[in-house]
Amino acid sequence: MNQISGDRNSTVRRDNRLETVLDSAARCFCERGYDAASMRDIARDAGMKAGSLYYHFSSKSELLVAVHEEGIRRITALVKAALVKPGSPRNRLEAAMVAHLEALLGGGDYAQVVIRELPEMSDEQRSRLIGLRDDYEDIFKSLIDALPLKDARARRHLRLLLFGALNWTRTWYQPGDETPGDIASGFLDLIKQR
Amino acid sequence: MNQISGDRNSTVRRDNRLETVLDSAARCFCERGYDAASMRDIARDAGMKAGSLYYHFSSKSELLVAVHEEGIRRITALVKAALVKPGSPRNRLEAAMVAHLEALLGGGDYAQVVIRELPEMSDEQRSRLIGLRDDYEDIFKSLIDALPLKDARARRHLRLLLFGALNWTRTWYQPGDETPGDIASGFLDLIKQR
Amino acid sequence: MNQISGDRNSTVRRDNRLETVLDSAARCFCERGYDAASMRDIARDAGMKAGSLYYHFSSKSELLVAVHEEGIRRITALVKAALVKPGSPRNRLEAAMVAHLEALLGGGDYAQVVIRELPEMSDEQRSRLIGLRDDYEDIFKSLIDALPLKDARARRHLRLLLFGALNWTRTWYQPGDETPGDIASGFLDLIKQR
Amino acid sequence: MNQISGDRNSTVRRDNRLETVLDSAARCFCERGYDAASMRDIARDAGMKAGSLYYHFSSKSELLVAVHEEGIRRITALVKAALVKPGSPRNRLEAAMVAHLEALLGGGDYAQVVIRELPEMSDEQRSRLIGLRDDYEDIFKSLIDALPLKDARARRHLRLLLFGALNWTRTWYQPGDETPGDIASGFLDLIKQR
DNA sequence: GATGAATGAGTTTTCATTCAT
DNA sequence: CATGAATGAAAACTCATTCAT
Incomplete structure (x- = not known):
């Protein structure tokens, strides 16, 4: 999982040390948290x-x-890929939940960093990351808006309930x-139909 | 040496410096996280x-x-106090949820520390804290067991769904x-009755 | 000259490590310059x-x-002390020049730091130091104003000529x-009387 | 490998990158000082x-x-050029002073580096640079020797006075x-005629 | 009880330099 | 000629902790 001198294929980019670095950082931030992970840890990895x-x-x-950016890119891609197949609003929501959980629980260091608390950083950095997160959450917002739910308040609560529980x-x-599939359907089965 | 409310028997509580320290630690751990909060920060506070x-x-x-211990003691006390009044299983669960949210959102530094990720610590310390957390969660476990839910799997999922969303x-x-009352009832209203 | 555990007198303040630190910093900044002197160097000293x-x-x-502040305090004190004795404007100027040179050349690490180029620092720090320097130079300004010199331009040039040459x-x-006395009188002897 | 104007014989000067590098180094050393200027700064420039x-x-x-070498070469050339016109010893000294000041104050990064304090370097390098500096100062020595001044001591003091003030x-x-002309004549006007 | 002063091991970061390409 | 990528040493600074007073 941590191929340092990885020889993926043949002609592919060697010396993608930047990717290696990013992977190591994701792993360390995920395992120890941002503050507890030192640059030496990351470098060693x-x-x-x-x-x-x-x-x-x-x-x-x-x-x-x-x-963070890479993490959101990945999880967004996974969730969007899960949504290409058509289906009922409820099925689509479930598919997105499964994808989200798979990213989060399936060894995905990046995804776990994305949902962590943000440490102290510059306002510019902070708002950039919050923007990315919001974009991602909007996917779920639309999915829930497609459900036959009475009012906006209920839709908002459902989103917060499910998103919180998933994370x-x-x-x-x-x-x-x-x-992840068990969990997602287990959660959804508890929810009223309308 | 660090019993928190050791001698409430005397009318004049001594050791109120210790309480101050604990409050400051709670505030710093809550605001910055364990690793980012320094002993100097806490002392200054x-x-x-x-x-x-x-x-x-x-x-x-x-x-x-x-x-952590004080935080669990407090939130446990709050939730238990909310449960002295009798009521339907569902009402009792809602009351507990409201109490939990009030502890968490109403300026409660202690409560927020309790639900944060644990930093690296000795196994002994870690398992002590996890034990305390589990005891607390057991309250919710019993409340949910009292609901008219079909099977154990659904009960487990309901607990994880609600607890995760609340935290x-x-x-x-x-x-x-x-x-907090709005949120708790909003969440519960989304849940199927059986 | 570098008494680390100096036993100056008897009752005097022990543990004036702050003064020791300041002395060491002055010595290192003087010998190597601000940028080249490391905190380790200073600490070791x-x-x-x-x-x-x-x-x-x-x-x-x-x-x-x-x-810097200590350096200006010291050199100002030395020059002012040299000016307590009355004398002709020329003699007073010479006395000040001698005192300035003695501070500068007589092993005075502090004085040599004071006249060095300022490294990059915050504007606040910079203007504070420049203010102190200006106050000090004002002493020479008044001394030269007391001389029987034709015009302001000549007085300004004399100040810059002498101050530059001294530093x-x-x-x-x-x-x-x-x-220092030889140098000061040698310089002054070259200057026109009016 | 680092001859500066190595091959002016060919009409197309190659190595103009080397000149660029030297210019950038002069600029950075001048603005920040040797220690504070990094190789990256110079390269970026x-x-x-x-x-x-x-x-x-x-x-x-x-x-x-x-x-340094280029700086001395330049300032020497400027001062020598200012001395081709004949004139009284005093006028010649003033012309040299003006040229020196023009090199120093007229945006001349090289000249300012030349008069800066030398950082720590090998003895060989250091004595080479000091030799160059001395050669340059000898020009002023001869100019002052041509003045009608009583004794060697006065001549030495005059040289140190003027050179210090100029720098x-x-x-x-x-x-x-x-x-620069104003300053040079202002300084010289303050000096006794003999 | 509390603090001033220090420590040692650590932190993030910088920088002159190297070298294969 | 130039650079991308790295390195090792050192920089400034932080921090949990200790301890005499």
């Missing part, structure tokens, strides 16, 4: 020296921003438990 | 110097443990939004 | 570890500011050369 | 990457030496002030 990281990223917080799985989920 | 903290607590992680509120709640 | 310096000064640049001595003076 | 500098110069200190101008001169 990436097979380089701490100073070398600064060739690719100008600061630790820029690294976090980059991991919180991270704190209790053990691989070997149920599958 | 408490109006003392960093070294003085060690008179009351032998290490930073002991401070975290103490805040996640902290990431989006803004004071001035709805009240 | 002061007989402590680098981190300990931060107990006394919050940053390297604050240390420089403090050395430049630092680059060529070797102990064992002439005394 | 020259429009290249840090590593590329090493094609032209084998080290940062070699760059300083080269800037110190850099610390107070603001473009828009007087011209």
